[in-house]
Amino acid sequence: MRLVIAGATGTVGRHVVDAAQSRGHEVVALSRSSGQDIVNGAGLMQAMSGADAVVDVTSTVTTSAAKSTAFFTTVTANLHRAEFQAGVSHHVALSIVGIDTLNVGYYAGKLAHERAVSEGPIPWSSLRATQFHEFAEQVTRRGSIGPFVAVPKILLRPVAAREVGTRLVEIAERAPIGRATDLTGPDDESLADLVRRMFAFDGTKRRVIELSLPGKYWRGSRSGLLRGGRDASRGRIGFDDWLASGDHDRR
Ligand SMILES: NC(=O)c1ccc[n+]([C@@H]2O[C@H](COP(=O)([O-])OP(=O)(O)OC[C@H]3O[C@@H](n4cnc5c(N)ncnc54)[C@H](OP(=O)(O)O)[C@@H]3O)[C@@H](O)[C@H]2O)c1
Numbered sequence: 001m002r003l004v005i006a007g008a009t010g011t012v013g014r015h016v017v018d019a020a021q022s023r024g025h026e027v028v029a030l031s032r033s034s035g036q037d038i039v040n041g042a043g044l045m046q047a048m049s050g051a052d053a054v055v056d057v058t059s060t061v062t063t064s065a066a067k068s069t070a071f072f073t074t075v076t077a078n079l080h081r082a083e084f085q086a087g088v089s090h091h092v093a094l095s096i097v098g099i100d101t102l103n104v105g106y107y108a109g110k111l112a113h114e115r116a117v118s119e120g121p122i123p124w125s126s127l128r129a130t131q132f133h134e135f136a137e138q139v140t141r142r143g144s145i146g147p148f149v150a151v152p153k154i155l156l157r158p159v160a161a162r163e164v165g166t167r168l169v170e171i172a173e174r175a176p177i178g179r180a181t182d183l184t185g186p187d188d189e190s191l192a193d194l195v196r197r198m199f200a201f202d203g204t205k206r207r208v209i210e211l212s213l214p215g216k217y218w219r220g221s222r223s224g225l226l227r228g229g230r231d232a233s234r235g236r237i238g239f240d241d242w243l244a245s246g247d248h249d250r251r
Pocket residue numbers: 006007008009010011012013030031032033036037038039040056057058059060094095096097110129130131132134135
C-alpha cells in the first residue's frame with residue numbers, strides 16, 4: 001500500500017513510519033521540513049497522489065481550546081480536501097482516551113478533531129490511545145526549573161508510542177471501521193512516579209515536585225479518567241521496559 005503519514009516526524013509519527021516500512025508499505029512522510037505545511041495546505045495535493053490511506057498524527061502544543069480546535073479542524077479539512085481530489089479511500093486519525101469527560105483545553109480540540117473526521121467526506125477510522133510513555137519526557141522538558149521539575153498529579157495507563165504506531169498501520173491496512181477499540185498501556189501509574197523512575201534510570205539529579213492543580217481537567221486526570229475502561233485493548237510494553245529500550249530519549 002501507499003501510505004501518507006501526516007506528522008511523520010513526531011513522537012508517534014516516527015513509529016508509524018517504522019511500522020509501515022517494516023510491513024512493506026510505501027511511505028510518504030509529511031512534515032514542514034520536507035515541504036508540506038498541513039495548516040496552510042502547501043504541498044498536500046502532490047503528496048496524496050496514488051495514496052491508499054492517510055494516517056494523521058499531527059499535533060500542536062497548546063492548552064487553549066480555541067487554538068487546539070482551530071489546529072485540528074484546519075488540518076483535517078486540508079487533508080480531506082487533498083484526499084478527496086486524489087481519490088484516497090481511508091483517513092485514519094489518532095485521538096486520546098477520556099476526552100469526552102474532560103472536554104477542556106487541548107482535549108476540546110481533540111473532540112472537534114474526532115467530529116471533523118467522522119463528518120468529513122472520506123471513509124474513516126479513529127483510534128483513541130492513552131498518554132505515551134514518552135509523555136514523561138515531554139513533561140520534563142516543559143516543566144523544568146533549575147534542579148526542580150514540576151509534575152502535575154495525574155493517574156495514567158501509559159502506552160508505548162511504538163505500539164500505537166503499529167496499531168495505526170494495522171488499522172490503515174484494513175477497510176475503514178469508524179472508531180476502533182481504545183488502546184491503553186499495561187499498567188496503572190502516576191506521572192510523578194514515572195518521571196522519578198526515568199530520572200533514576202538516566203542518573204538525572206533533579207527533584208520532582210508533584211502539584212495538585214486546580215480546574216476540571218486536572219481534577220479529572222487526578223481521579224483516573226485518562227486511564228480508559230475495561231473494554232480497551234492493552235499494550236504489552238510497560239514503562240520500565242520502555243526505559244530500557246532504544247525508544248527512550250535520554251537527552
Ligand atoms: N503525546 C501523547 O501522549 C498522546 C497520547 C495519545 C494521543 N496523542 C495524539 O497523537 C497525535 C500526535 O501526538 P505527538 O505527541 O506524537 O505529536 P508531536 O510529537 O508533537 O508531533 C507533531 C507532529 O505534527 C507535525 N506538524 C505540526 N504542525 C504541522 C504543520 N503545520 N504542517 C505539517 N506538519 C505539522 C510535526 O511536524 P514538523 O514539526 O516536523 O513539521 C510533527 O511531526 C496527536 O493527535 C495527539 O493528540 C498523543
